[in-house]
Amino acid sequence: xxxxxxxxxxxxxxxxxxxxxxxxxxxKTIYVEFDEAAKNQDSKALEKYLDENYILESGTKRxxxxxxxxxxxxxxxxxxxxxxxxxxxEKIEKIGSRYIMTVTFFSxxxxxxxxxxxxxxxxxxxxxxxxxxxxxxxxRQSMQISRETDVFxxxxxxxx
Numbered sequence: 005x006x007x008x009x010x011x012x013x014x015x016x017x018x019x020x021x022x023x024x025x026x027x028x029x030x031x032k033t034i035y036v037e038f039d040e041a042a043k044n045q046d047s048k049a050l051e052k053y054l055d056e057n058y059i060l061e062s063g064t065k066r067x068x069x070x071x072x073x074x075x076x077x078x079x080x081x082x083x084x085x086x087x088x089x090x091x092x093x094e095k096i097e098k099i100g101s102r103y104i105m106t107v108t109f110f111s112x113x114x115x116x117x118x119x120x121x122x123x124x125x126x127x128x129x130x131x132x133x134x135x136x137x138x139x140x141x142x143x144r145q146s147m148q149i150s151r152e153t154d155v156f157x158x159x160x161x162x163x164x
Contacts, residue, residue: 021098028096031103031135034143035091042089042111045080047073055136055144062150084122086113094130102146103135115157123158 034053041049051073058069067075088111095106112126134147 021100023096023098023103027098027103030143031096031105032093035093035107039089039091042109043086045083045086047076047080050076053143053145055138055146058145059147060150061147062153082115082117084114084116086111088112088126101136105133105135107131107133117157125158126156127153129153 038050038053041047054069054073056069058072060067060072060075090110092108092110093105094108097104107130109129109131110127112124114122115125116122129150130152132149132151133145135143135145138144
């Protein structure tokens with residue numbers, strides 16, 4: 005097992021490619037668009053960057069593009085406004101022609117509970133996002149792995 009792990013690290017190191025600053029600036033611009041789309045609850049603005057075979061992994065769930073978008077729309081239905089939606093890129097790697105971004109997303113606003121009460125909320129989500137350019141040269145996100153999410157509602161932390 006240790007030999008396999010060592011060989012994997014060697015192959016991974018050999019496949020790492022030089023990071024192109026123009027690519028990085030384009031991806032940073034997309035995250036700014038994502039933040040604005042989140043604030044405006046505009047799933048169409050997010051959807052245009054998702055690859056046809058997009059996968060969202062979160063905990064034990066593995067969602068395809070349609071399921072992920074439906075989940076975003078359901079979540080948006082409970083939100084009564086954002087005061088903050090901001091992505092922070094923590095790390096950028098490039099393997100072959102793909103970029104792997106470690107991102108922390110912060111959000112805050114108002115959420116309507118099933119009881120009808122409207123409460124303050126904050127979230128912090130850490131994820132690993134995988135990006136590539138399609139045949140037309142457009143950026144596409146192929147996968148997002150949600151690593152950790154903290155949610156606070158008025159001001160209690162939700163568990164689970």
